[in-house]
Structure formats: structure tokens, C-alpha cells
Amino acid sequence: MSCTPRPCRAAPAAPVARRPRSAALVAVALVLAGLASGCAGTSDGPREVGEGFAAAVADGRLEDACALLTPAARDDLGDDCAASLGGLDVAPPGPVTGVETYGRAALVRYDDTVAFLARTGSTWQVRAADCSPPAEAAPADCTVAGD
Amino acid sequence: MTGTRTTRRRLVDRIRDSGLGLFFGALFGVALVAQSFAGWATFNDDQTSARLQPVSWLEYVTSSSFAADVAENWQSEYLQFVLYIVATVWLVQRGSTESGELDQVGPQSDEREHVREHALPGSPRWAAASGWRLWLASHSLGLVMGAIFVASWAAQAVTGHVAHDEQQLLDLEAPTGLAGYVASADFWNRTLQNWQSEFLAVGSMVVLSIYLRERGSAESKPVGAAHGDTGVEG
Numbered sequence: 044m045s046c047t048p049r050p051c052r053a054a055p056a057a058p059v060a061r062r063p064r065s066a067a068l069v070a071v072a073l074v075l076a077g078l079a080s081g082c083a084g085t086s087d088g089p090r091e092v093g094e095g096f097a098a099a100v101a102d103g104r105l106e107d108a109c110a111l112l113t114p115a116a117r118d119d120l121g122d123d124c125a126a127s128l129g130g131l132d133v134a135p136p137g138p139v140t141g142v143e144t145y146g147r148a149a150l151v152r153y154d155d156t157v158a159f160l161a162r163t164g165s166t167w168q169v170r171a172a173d174c175s176p177p178a179e180a181a182p183a184d185c186t187v188a189g190d
Numbered sequence: 191m192t193g194t195r196t197t198r199r200r201l202v203d204r205i206r207d208s209g210l211g212l213f214f215g216a217l218f219g220v221a222l223v224a225q226s227f228a229g230w231a232t233f234n235d236d237q238t239s240a241r242l243q244p245v246s247w248l249e250y251v252t253s254s255s256f257a258a259d260v261a262e263n264w265q266s267e268y269l270q271f272v273l274y275i276v277a278t279v280w281l282v283q284r285g286s287t288e289s290g291e292l293d294q295v296g297p298q299s300d301e302r303e304h305v306r307e308h309a310l311p312g313s314p315r316w317a318a319a320s321g322w323r324l325w326l327a328s329h330s331l332g333l334v335m336g337a338i339f340v341a342s343w344a345a346q347a348v349t350g351h352v353a354h355d356e357q358q359l360l361d362l363e364a365p366t367g368l369a370g371y372v373a374s375a376d377f378w379n380r381t382l383q384n385w386q387s388e389f390l391a392v393g394s395m396v397v398l399s400i401y402l403r404e405r406g407s408a409e410s411k412p413v414g415a416a417h418g419d420t421g422v423e424g
Contacts, residue, residue: 143355145358171362
């Protein structure tokens with residue numbers, strides 16, 4: 044017998060502890076879920092900003108609408124953002140019908156138009172508004188765009 | 191004092207006995223940290239180009255962009271290893287250190303593999319088992335490497351899709367979604383550019399080890415070994 048001088052084990056051994064392997068699999072699953080859900084993200088922040096922007100435009104509170112824009116979008120509208128926004132005659136977008144969030148960018152859908160949002164820290168801001176529905180390979184046509 | 195010297199000696203011995211793993215573990219750690227800083231700088235360049243605020247290092251290393259960059263490299267490394275492990279069961283290369291003997295193709299006998307009644311006193315516990323335990327022990331290396339490949343490729347797909355669609359939105363374009371991203375040129379470009387380099391590296395090692403030597407390396411034949419000697423390592 045090839046196991047002399049000590050005998051080989053005759054019976055199958057007790058299974059090694061499964062807990063460490065199961066824990067590793069659970070950890071991997073949680074990380075994947077976290078990276079996907081956390082990054083493809085909750086929509087509360089962008090939805091609230093999208094709704095706030097739509098309400099401000101609808102109510103004519105253009106200074107409040109300007110406050111929700113990114114610095115670049117405000118800069119593009121010049122020194123008097125509210126006046127410039129009024130001059131662009133941005134139509135009230137209506138209710139938010141959907142929000143998609145990917146990392147630090149979000150797409151807020153309204154009835155006929157969309158808005159693109161960006162996040163700085165934990166603050167969401169409107170980067171481009173009154174945009175045509177976007178295509179995969181062509182940028183949307185936006186009335187307000189801080190890109 | 192003698193006890194302390196003995197303890198220190200044992201620690202030194204342990205470190206020396208694990209030198210290869212510690213060396214590459216340290217290199218991996220340094221490279222990953224360095225990658226995080228280089229990637230952070232690139233990400234913030236893109237943020238600035240898009241007229242957005244730069245992000246902190248912590249925000250970057252917890253982003254899908256960083257995760258995708260890491261995962262796409264990991265999946266190709268583990269694919270390389272699982273294919274290499276499985277291919278060397280069935281394929282041979284005359285003269286290569288990376289190959290088994292030319293007449294030893296396939297899973298080999300129980301006696302050669304020291305399993306079941308041929309298990310040795312120091313054999314892993316399940317080598318003496320039968321059924322699914324022996325099967326698991328017999329294929330644990332390929333299974334774990336394969337599982338890590340699948341998990342990291344899935345991570346690349348999930349995090350890559352988020353990073354890709356984030357960029358789509360920054361470009362004022364429509365997101366593609368996960369299914370669209372996995373079918374996209376971006377995903378397969380990232381995947382295949384990693385695969386080609388891994389396969390080239392393994393193939394190079396298989397062939398170059400036939401004719402070239404590195405004295406003292408476990409990956410090389412002895413300097414004086416013949417080119418035709420197969421499966422011989424220093």
C-alpha cells in the first residue's frame with residue numbers, strides 16, 4: 044500500500060467548512076449589486092432637481108431655475124441668467140416621467156423633452172435642459188446646454 | 191532573549207518561504223494604488239473637459255469607472271490562467287517547460303495523482319475521498335480560477351455599462367443599458383484587447399522556454415538541458 048508506514052484515511056473526510064467560501068460568494072454578490080445599484084443609482088436626487096427645475100420654469104421663477112443649473116450652464120447664459128433663460132422661451136417641461144442615473148450623470152425624462160443632470164459631491168444640477176429625446180450616437184439638441 | 195531570537199528566526203523563515211507570494215502581492219498593491227492615482231487624474235481631465243467639477247480620489251476609487259478598469263484586467267488574467275491550466279491537461283509542447291511529458295496527456299492515473307487508495311500521508315484530505323469531494327479536489331484550481339474569471343468579467347460588464355452610460359449622458363447621448371453595452375463595440379474592444387495580450391504572453395512563455403534559459407528560475411529548464419527536453423524545470 045502506497046501510504047505506509049501510516050495508513051491512508053479509509054473513509055471520506057468530513058467536508059471542509061463551507062462558511063468561508065459561501066461568505067466570499069455573498070461578498071462578491073453584494074459588491075456587484077452595490078456597484079450596479081449604487082452607481083446606476085437611486086433617482087431621488089435627480090428626480091427632485093428635475094421636478095424643481097420644471098416647476099420653476101412653469102411658475103416663471105427663472106432665478107430659481109438658474110440656481111439649479113450647473114455653473115457652466117449659468118455661465119453660458121451670461122451675467123443675467125434669468126433674463127437669458129426667459130429670452131430662450133423654454134417651454135415648461137411638464138411632469139417627470141422617468142429618471143435614469145449612471146454614476147455622476149442622470150437623464151430626466153418629461154413628456155416631450157429631457158434634461159441632463161450632473162452631480163458635484165452630493166448635489167445634482169441641470170447641465171442641459173429642454174432637450175430633444177437623445178439618440179445613442181448623436182447628441183441631443185438642447186435649448187440650454189452647459190457642455 | 192533566546193525565545194525572542196527563535197521567534198524572529200521563525201518569522202524570517204516564514205517570510206522567506208512565502209517570498210514569491212509576498213513579492214507579487216506587494217507589487218499588485220503598489221500597482222493598484224498607482225493605477226488609482228493615474229486613473230483619477232485622467233477622470234478629472236475628462237470632468238474638466240466636460241466643464242464639470244473634479245472629483246476627490248475617494249469618489250474616483252468608489253466609482254464604476256475605476257471598478258471597470260480594474261475588472262477588465264482581472265478577468266483576462268484569470269481567463270488566461272484557467273485556459274492555461276485546462277489546456278495543459280490535454281495539449282503538449284515538445285521542449286517547453288510549460289508542458290507535461292509528451293506521453294502524459296489527459297487526467298492521468300489515480301496512482302500518479304496520489305488519490306483514493308494511493309493518497310499519501312501529507313495529501314490533501316479529499317484526495318483520499320471519492321465522489322464529488324474527489325472531483326472537487328481534482329479540479330479545484332481550474333474551478334476557482336474559472337469562477338474568478340466569470341465574476342470579474344461580470345463585474346466588468348456591470349460597472350463598464352454604468353461608466354459607459356455615464357459618458358453617454360455627458361455627451362448628451364442616450365444610454366445603452368446593460369444588454370446594449372455587452373453587445374457594444376466598447377465592451378468587446380476592452381475585452382479583446384486584454385485577451386490578445388494574455389494569450390500572447392502565455393504562448394510566448396510556452397515557446398520561448400524551449401530555447402531560452404534563466405538560470406535558477408523555476409520557470410526555466412536547467413541551462414544545460416536540451417531544447418527537446420519537455421516538462422523540465424530548474
